[in-house]
Amino acid sequence: MIEEILPPGVRSAEAFDDLAPAPLFPEEAALMAERRPGRRRQFATARACARRSLGELGFASRPLLPAGGGAPQWPDGVVGSITHCDGYRAAVVARSVEVAALGIDAEPALPLPHGVLSLVSSPAERALLERLAAHGTGVCWDRLLFSAKEAVYKAWYPGARQWLGFRDVHVEIGLAGTFAALLHPADPVPVAYRRFTGQWLVRNGLLLTVVSRTAGTDPRRDVSSGAPGSATAY
């Protein structure tokens, strides 16, 4: 399913349950030793997805440990991202010469719990969600906005190594399955990207978002371009 919204060069694998055997390397098993069984299964299935997609890039199976801040340590020359939610696990990877930054997120296709939207959005974004809702598509736009920001965080963090708040990102969502994100972090990092493009998909009760940045673009060129509210590159 996720392959439908991936940019060129990205390999993926996904699972809708934890039934397939997904062995862990000893270092990974040690990391999960104290975790509840559900988390261990989720972690193992997502690791199996990651190893399958890395295999498509020609990499042998290897442990995939967190590198700090929760982001997985991908092999040199690889960017990637992992997500899991009820009924879904996925991993995506690409060679960094093709894709410079990559983030994915999966959510249940349900409205956000009461009170969350105001914490993760700006007035301009809420106005956008109202305009989108007027089209009557049935998409949970609030959840989509949240998911897009989670995917942005996963794409941003490995380059920036810095926290990014929900209010530090402005997302413009298009009706036809695309979105754009403009970042204005409180403490900017010159080497990290400030603009991402994304794709979204809602199907079978799941909402998926993918955020990426093509390789070969200079993050410093993002800095002077655009203010919050002008992330219209979708």
Ligand SMILES: CC(C)(COP(=O)(O)OP(=O)(O)OC[C@H]1O[C@@H](n2cnc3c(N)ncnc32)[C@H](O)[C@@H]1OP(=O)(O)O)[C@@H](O)C(=O)NCCC(=O)NCCS
């Ligand atoms: C890290 C975070 C984005 C994970 O999202 P989530 O919806 O809770 O969980 P998901 O299942 O989709 O993703 C979890 C996976 O994300 C990856 N991940 C965790 N921290 C990460 C980070 N700092 N950078 C990149 N990837 C990260 C991991 O692979 C993790 O799975 P694993 O522990 O099994 O390896 C979320 O917990 C979080 O901290 N959000 C707050 C920051 C944020 O989103 N800000 C938005 C501003 S744009």
